[in-house]
Amino acid sequence: MADDFGDEFMRREFPLSGQDFDFLRDFAERRVGVVLSPDKREMIYSRLARRLRSLGLVDFAAYCHRLARGDSAEIAYFIHAITTHLTAFFREAHHFEALLETVFPAIEASMPAGRRLRLWSAACASGEEAYSLAMSIQEYGRFAGWDVRILATDVDAEMLSQACAGIYSADRVSGLSSERQRRFFSRLGDGRYRIADELLAMISFRPLNLIEPFAVGDGYDVIFCRNVMIYFAEPHRRALIARFAEVQRPGAYLMLGHAETLEQGGAQFYDTCGRTIHRRHVDQ
Numbered sequence: 355m356a357d358d359f360g361d362e363f364m365r366r367e368f369p370l371s372g373q374d375f376d377f378l379r380d381f382a383e384r385r386v387g388v389v390l391s392p393d394k395r396e397m398i399y400s401r402l403a404r405r406l407r408s409l410g411l412v413d414f415a416a417y418c419h420r421l422a423r424g425d426s427a428e429i430a431y432f433i434h435a436i437t438t439h440l441t442a443f444f445r446e447a448h449h450f451e452a453l454l455e456t457v458f459p460a461i462e463a464s465m466p467a468g469r470r471l472r473l474w475s476a477a478c479a480s481g482e483e484a485y486s487l488a489m490s491i492q493e494y495g496r497f498a499g500w501d502v503r504i505l506a507t508d509v510d511a512e513m514l515s516q517a518c519a520g521i522y523s524a525d526r527v528s529g530l531s532s533e534r535q536r537r538f539f540s541r542l543g544d545g546r547y548r549i550a551d552e553l554l555a556m557i558s559f560r561p562l563n564l565i566e567p568f569a570v571g572d573g574y575d576v577i578f579c580r581n582v583m584i585y586f587a588e589p590h591r592r593a594l595i596a597r598f599a600e601v602q603r604p605g606a607y608l609m610l611g612h613a614e615t616l617e618q619g620g621a622q623f624y625d626t627c628g629r630t631i632h633r634r635h636v637d638q
């Protein structure tokens with residue numbers, strides 16, 4: 355994008371040229387796959403202006419220079435600033451209902467060797483999705499004696515540390531039934547809620563970038579990858595679905611977010627068997 359004469363962004367406290375904006379868009383896409391459309395210049399400015407002030411920088415060119423020279427703390431900050439972290443306990447509740455009604459009974463009936471259950475929350479943000487999976491397993495109640503593990507990953511180190519801490523403000527927990535609040539949380543002195551140790555013990559949290567090849571083991575019975583692919587360009591989405599297929603056995607489940615579809619290529623690996631619920635081909 356060429357700088358327009360009289361560009362309003364060049365007259366701001368921290369000038370943001372079209373060239374700097376293009377650099378930041380390109381950097382975001384190369385690092386984490388997130389596509390920032392040309393109309394996101396205001397968003398970039400507002401999410402980063404305070405950061406430039408605290409770093410004592412005079413313009414976005416200096417900020418771009420920092421990222422370009424590989425300042426890892428700044429890259430982590432940038433990734434946190436440009437990604438969306440909206441989540442909630444039992445968000446898109448129909449997936450958790452499907453777990454209890456069809457997915458868990460199907461896994462239980464298939465009696466995998468070693469009575470082993472593996473779930474993956476593949477962009478866990480602040481952790482609510484992974485803990486909702488753990489609560490669902492506990493509520494299902496029929497995996498006692500099974501080897502159960504949940505992997506929870508995110509590219510954003512700040513979100514991952516919030517997820518590991520498992521501490522939530524009262525308003526994040528208020529939508530849960532009082533039964534769930536009592537069973538799965540303890541109340542801290544400052545009014546916040548802490549996740550029960552029995553749930554924490556079921557989950558391993560790890561940093562993981564979904565646009566890079568991953569080594570997470572295999573045999574995932576259920577993968578939740580919700581509300582992250584929507585930010586990716588099509589080649590990244592397509593490659594990610596193919597990598598998920600590699601770590602899932604036939605009949606395993608992949609849950610996507612409400613606005614996400616398998617797109618071209620996905621049907622090669624998965625059948626759609628419910629609202630944003632997909633199942634690894636049995637004949638692959």
Ligand SMILES: C[S@@+](CC[C@H](N)C(=O)[O-])C[C@H]1O[C@@H](n2cnc3c(N)ncnc32)[C@H](O)[C@@H]1O
Pocket residue numbers: 385386387388437438439440441442445476477478479480483507508509510513562563564565579580581582611
């Ligand atoms: C909107 S949240 C989704 C949280 C949860 N899955 C849900 O649906 O409630 C999107 C998450 O994707 C993460 N993310 C963005 N790009 C990523 C990437 N390349 N690899 C892994 N996680 C990524 C962000 O850090 C953010 O926490």
